[in-house]
Amino acid sequence: xxxxxxxxxxxxxxxxxxxxxxxxxxxxxxxxxxxxxxxxxxxxxxxxxxxxxxxxxxxxxxxxxxxxxxxxxxxxxxxxxxxxxxxxxxxxxxxxxxxxxxxxxxxxxxxxxxxxxxxxxxxxxxxxxxxxxxxxxxxxxxxxxxxxxxxxxxxxxxxxxxxxxxxxxxxxxxxxxxxxxxxxxxxxxxxxxxxxxxxxxxxxxxxxxxxxxxxxxxxxxxxxxxxxxxxxxxxxxxxxxxxxxxxxxxxxxxxxxxxxxxxxxxxxxxxxxxxxxxxxxxxxxxxxxxxxxxx
Numbered sequence: 679x680x681x682x683x684x685x686x687x688x689x690x691x692x693x694x695x696x697x698x699x700x701x702x703x704x705x706x707x708x709x710x711x712x713x714x715x716x717x718x719x720x721x722x723x724x725x726x727x728x729x730x731x732x733x734x735x736x737x738x739x740x741x742x743x744x745x746x747x748x749x750x751x752x753x754x755x756x757x758x759x760x761x762x763x764x765x766x767x768x769x770x771x772x773x774x775x776x777x778x779x780x781x782x783x784x785x786x787x788x789x790x791x792x793x794x795x796x797x798x799x800x801x802x803x804x805x806x807x808x809x810x811x812x813x814x815x816x817x818x819x820x821x822x823x824x825x826x827x828x829x830x831x832x833x834x835x836x837x838x839x840x841x842x843x844x845x846x847x848x849x850x851x852x853x854x855x856x857x858x859x860x861x862x863x864x865x866x867x868x869x870x871x872x873x874x875x876x877x878x879x880x881x882x883x884x885x886x887x888x889x890x891x892x893x894x895x896x897x898x899x900x901x902x903x904x905x906x907x908x909x910x911x912x913x914x915x916x917x918x919x920x921x922x923x924x925x926x927x928x929x930x931x932x933x934x935x936x937x938x939x940x941x942x943x944x945x946x947x948x949x950x951x952x953x954x955x956x957x958x959x960x961x962x963x964x965x966x967x968x969x970x971x972x973x
Contacts, residue, residue, distance in 0.1 A: 725787055731799040733836035734765070734775040735872075742771040742798055744785060756786040765800045775802040803836030806871045811883040814913065816867075817899050818849070818859040819892035826855035826885065828869045839869040849887045859889035864924040866917075886917050888924060894936045901937050907957035911948055919947050 728743040747753050757767040761781040767773045773783060780801045787794040812827040828839045841851045845865035851857050857867065870882040890898060902908065908916060923943050928936065944950055 725794060725796060727785065727796050727798055729798055731801070732773070733801040733803060734773065735805045735835075735837050736775050736778055736802055737805070738775050740773045740775075742767070742773055742783065742785065744771075744787065744796070753787060753789045756788070758784050758786070759800075760784070764802055773798075773800060775800075778802050778804060801836060803834055804832055805873065806830040806835040806837040806839070807832070807873050807881075809839050809869050809871045809873075809881055809883050811867075811869050811885045813885055815886045815888070815902065816857060817888045817890065817895050817902070818857060819895040820859050820862060820889055822859050822892060822895070824857045826851065826857060826867060826869065828855065828883070830871065837871055839871055842868050842870065843887075844868070848889055857887060859887075862889055862891070862924075862930055864888050864921050886920065888920070890924075890936065891930075897937050898940075901940065905950070907950065907953040908944070910953050910957060919944065 724746050726745040728745065729740075732740055734740050742757070744755060755771070757769065757771050759765055759767045759773075759781055760783070761779070762776070764777050764779040764781045765773050765775055765783065767783050771785070780799065783798045783800055785796045785798070787796065808831040810829045812829060816824055816826075818824050826841060830837060830839060841853060841855055843849055843851050843865060844867070845863070846860070848861045848863040848865040849857055849859055849867065851867050865887055867885045867887055868882050869884075870880050873881045875881045888898065911919075923940060927943060928939055930936075932939070941950070
């Protein structure tokens with residue numbers, strides 16, 4: 679069961695997700711975007727579709743638009759799908775993804791005596807039913823960047839996970855997963871999909887981000903790599919302890935080593951020496967076989 683703390687964190691993202699819905703929903707459906715299709719109009723400018731190709735989750739919609747049309751010109755449009763069973767299109771250019779597959783939507787522009795076709799390739803794919811970030815923790819230097827990678831299932835989904843940060847002042851994340859350290863401290867990043875979890879919330883995966891000085895970043899990475907016994911601590915408990923240390927306890931202006939201070943703090947809270955014994959005893963023991971050779 680997810681902890682109340684992280685449920686509170688996730689619910690606080692509600693405003694972010696609500697604002698996201700104010701953006702045309704198709705932005706979440708598009709996973710491959712190519713240069714817009716263009717053709718010349720009567721003034722030598724280009725008629726252009728907003729996308730030349732688009733991938734849409736089954737059951738979702740996308741609004742196709744024609745750009746660079748002279749508002750005073752007498753121009754008409756006719757939208758037609760190559761296979762309406764896969765993706766149908768309305769008279770005003772709204773594509774509806776009906777069935778998994780691929781087709782082409784053609785927009786025929788009639789301007790005076792000219793008839794101009796523009797096309798958009800449409801791929802309809804399944805929604806994602808699970809999401810997982812490939813790393814549960816990132817250590818990043820101040821003003822440095824890193825990237826989040828996410829695994830979605832099924833593998834042929836065309837859904838795109840939406841990234842967000844619990845505290846953008848500490849670390850920001852772009853729609854493409856680029857993480858930037860902005861202020862010393864610890865926060866959490868989320869990757870969210872539309873699928874609903876058993877508790878009624880949207881499914882998500884989270885990653886802890888620690889922003890520190892560039893000099894300390896590599897030292898912290900080494901510390902976590904050299905202490906696999908920390909994995910024996912429940913993730914919520916460890917994250918809460920790290921949150922308390924980096925956002926409350928530790929003073930960056932202190933002369934004490936960051937790694938040494940963190941080690942003492944975690945030892946006081948979790949008895950690291952005992953955890954190390956448990957970890958070592960849980961590792962598979964190699965069986966040594968003595969071979970006796972006879973002369």
